[in-house]
Amino acid sequence: MARNSLGRELPASFQGRPVVPYRDPWSVRPEGLRATRALKRVDPGQPKLVQNLQEAIERCGLRDGMTIATHHHLRNGDALLNHVVRMIDHMGLKDVKIASSSVHPVHAELVPLIREGVVTGLECGVNGLIGELCSKGELRCPITVRSHGGRARAVSSGQVPIDVAFLAAPACDEYGNLNGAHGPSAFGSMGYAFTDALHARHVIAVTDHLVPYPAAPASISQADVDWVVRMERLGDPGKIVSTTTRVTTDPVGLQIARYATQVIEASGYLKDGFSFQTGSGGTSLAVAENVRNLMRAQRIKGSFGCGGITGYFVDMLEEGLFQALFDVQCFDLKAVESIRRNRNHLEMSADTYANPFNAGAVVNRLDVVILGATEVDVDFNVNANTESNGLLLHNTGGHADTAAGAKLAIIVAPSMRGRLPIVRDAVTTVTTPGATVGAVVTERGIAVNDRHPELKAELLRRRAPVKDIRQLQREIEAVTGAPRPLEFGDEVVALIEYRDGTIIDAVRRVKG
Amino acid sequence: MRIARRAQAGTMQSSDLMVAVEPAEALSVEIESTVKKQFEHLIRAVAERVLAAHGVTAGRVRITDRGALDYAIQARLETALARAAEA
Numbered sequence: 001m002a003r004n005s006l007g008r009e010l011p012a013s014f015q016g017r018p019v020v021p022y023r024d025p026w027s028v029r030p031e032g033l034r035a036t037r038a039l040k041r042v043d044p045g046q047p048k049l050v051q052n053l054q055e056a057i058e059r060c061g062l063r064d065g066m067t068i069a070t071h072h073h074l075r076n077g078d079a080l081l082n083h084v085v086r087m088i089d090h091m092g093l094k095d096v097k098i099a100s101s102s103v104h105p106v107h108a109e110l111v112p113l114i115r116e117g118v119v120t121g122l123e124c125g126v127n128g129l130i131g132e133l134c135s136k137g138e139l140r141c142p143i144t145v146r147s148h149g150g151r152a153r154a155v156s157s158g159q160v161p162i163d164v165a166f167l168a169a170p171a172c173d174e175y176g177n178l179n180g181a182h183g184p185s186a187f188g189s190m191g192y193a194f195t196d197a198l199h200a201r202h203v204i205a206v207t208d209h210l211v212p213y214p215a216a217p218a219s220i221s222q223a224d225v226d227w228v229v230r231m232e233r234l235g236d237p238g239k240i241v242s243t244t245t246r247v248t249t250d251p252v253g254l255q256i257a258r259y260a261t262q263v264i265e266a267s268g269y270l271k272d273g274f275s276f277q278t279g280s281g282g283t284s285l286a287v288a289e290n291v292r293n294l295m296r297a298q299r300i301k302g303s304f305g306c307g308g309i310t311g312y313f314v315d316m317l318e319e320g321l322f323q324a325l326f327d328v329q330c331f332d333l334k335a336v337e338s339i340r341r342n343r344n345h346l347e348m349s350a351d352t353y354a355n356p357f358n359a360g361a362v363v364n365r366l367d368v369v370i371l372g373a374t375e376v377d378v379d380f381n382v383n384a385n386t387e388s389n390g391l392l393l394h395n396t397g398g399h400a401d402t403a404a405g406a407k408l409a410i411i412v413a414p415s416m417r418g419r420l421p422i423v424r425d426a427v428t429t430v431t432t433p434g435a436t437v438g439a440v441v442t443e444r445g446i447a448v449n450d451r452h453p454e455l456k457a458e459l460l461r462r463r464a465p466v467k468d469i470r471q472l473q474r475e476i477e478a479v480t481g482a483p484r485p486l487e488f489g490d491e492v493v494a495l496i497e498y499r500d501g502t503i504i505d506a507v508r509r510v511k512g
Numbered sequence: 513m514r515i516a517r518r519a520q521a522g523t524m525q526s527s528d529l530m531v532a533v534e535p536a537e538a539l540s541v542e543i544e545s546t547v548k549k550q551f552e553h554l555i556r557a558v559a560e561r562v563l564a565a566h567g568v569t570a571g572r573v574r575i576t577d578r579g580a581l582d583y584a585i586q587a588r589l590e591t592a593l594a595r596a597a598e599a
Contacts, residue, residue, distance in 0.1 A: 388547075388550070389547075389549065417579070418526055418527055418546055418547060418578060418579025419527070419547050419550075419551055419579035419580065419581060420547060420550065420579065479581060480581065481551060481554040481582070483547070483550035483551060484549065484550050484551070484553065486549055486550070487549075512549070
């Protein structure tokens with residue numbers, strides 16, 4: 001057992017790889033070259049469209065022990081990953097690792113295939129049942145959780161070699177040009193799939209909408225796609241929307257949004273050239289709504305909106321409040337429609353979005369990001385992966401990446417959830433280190449990290465309800481009572497990999 | 513007071529609780545909670561304080577909690593007791 005700089009106990013190795021403990025967000029400098037793959041030659045007249053998925057998989061030479069990947073743009077409406085793993089099972093393959101960009105509750109169908117040893121590892125974070133069962137020790141399948149930028153780094157550096165990538169292709173031609181903007185399963189940006197198309201040893205485009213050559217626009221090029229195969233339905237784009245994607249009407253959420261807006265105003269970043277990211281939760285959108293009104297009133301011309309894109313940001317683009325949107329993933333169908341139509345609604349790869357080891361990611365250009373949390377602690381560390389009951393239920397997404405990149409990361413959360421206080425002595429799991437967090441905003445006040453003394457002084461000058469984070473913690477616990485600590489077993493069920501590849505925390509089996 | 517009949521109070525909404533009481537020879541408090549691991553001791557402490565304050569020495573009390581705060585637990589239990597008391 002080693003401890004990292006945050007005091008988290010880590011195993012010496014996991015899934016056959018040595019564990020490098022996290023130290024700080026900045027000191028790891030990459031060495032070596034980007035990963036590469038074999039040269040290929042496809043001659044004139046040689047077809048790439050094959051009869052069925054089994055043939056495509058056979059032509060890629062997938063064998064026991066290899067790694068596959070899909071991407072999660074259809075979110076909880078995705079049918080591809082289940083379809084692929086069922087086929088792998090049908091072909092009698094075992095010990096396959098999944099390195100998809102994320103796994104959702106709809107993929108609970110994989111649980112029996114994990115039990116049978118068809119799938120034996122997840123090189124990606126999970127949302128929902130699989131993580132819950134692993135946390136309880138009811139399912140054995142080691143999980144390595146990565147942020148979006150961390151995944152792009154792991155794949156492009158060769159840390160996680162993908163043997164076969166399956167690209168969900170909502171519009172595709174028989175030679176492999178494809179885009180996500182058209183067709184019955186259109187989900188918009190191909191964001192996470194770019195990394196796979198460029199680095200996987202073999203690339204299969206799976207489509208339910210084969211169009212005459214050439215598919216245009218070609219977000220992903222024929223030059224990177226080995227095989228094309230048809231599937232009846234890639235999934236249900238109506239299920240992309242996983243959260244409310246409406247401005248909250250909850251008074252607690254609205255109060256948090258008011259305070260968060262005060263923090264943005266006091267930061268001095270809200271001026272011409274402003275760049276901004278929020279999630280799609282109701283409180284985050286309430287902040288976006290406030291920011292939009294301020295930008296209108298003060299005639300501020302922003303630079304860009306970023307991240308998973310919602311209709312809210314589309315409206316801001318079309319109003320001229322932003323020059324452009326960088327979109328790694330469309331969060332609702334209005335965003336899908338916009339990426340078809342708006343030239344300045346830019347499709348962005350996960351690499352460009354957030355990889356710490358390239359020539360500069362978009363997150364580095366963010367002024368302000370609004371992020372959620374299941375817990376924060378008195379050192380401003382944030383948990384976005386596990387709940388206070390210790391269960392691994394959420395993937396990291398861009399949380400750690402945007403916090404590291406943005407000038408100011410603001411965490412918004414209610415002070416308590418179902419009696420559980422949000423501010424803890426130590427979070428159950430560290431997703432994002434406190435060194436990259438600017439402020440924690442609850443309906444009971446604003447705690448500013450000491451790394452931002454000018455922001456704190458300005459907020460105090462504006463008579464905003466600034467509180468020391470320990471004072472905030474005491475006030476909340478006076479209402480909830482102090483929770484008893486959870487008990488964990490020794491068995492490590494998941495590692496939380498920081499974006500640079502070091503390990504920021506380990507998730508252990510929950511006792512009882 | 514004495515628990516003379518079955519009664520209940522509360523809801524199953526988040527941050528609320530359901531309290532059911534019924535006559536029994538001995539006093540017992542059963543607790544189910546979404547936050548049982550973290551807060552069972554505090555939920556039990558409130559329940560015992562309220563029962564003692566009302567002089568309840570017998571009866572079966574079942575609490576199904578969804579993360580309620582102490583004042584909600586007290587209010588729901590007192591209401592259930594009032595409904596269970598002899599008319």
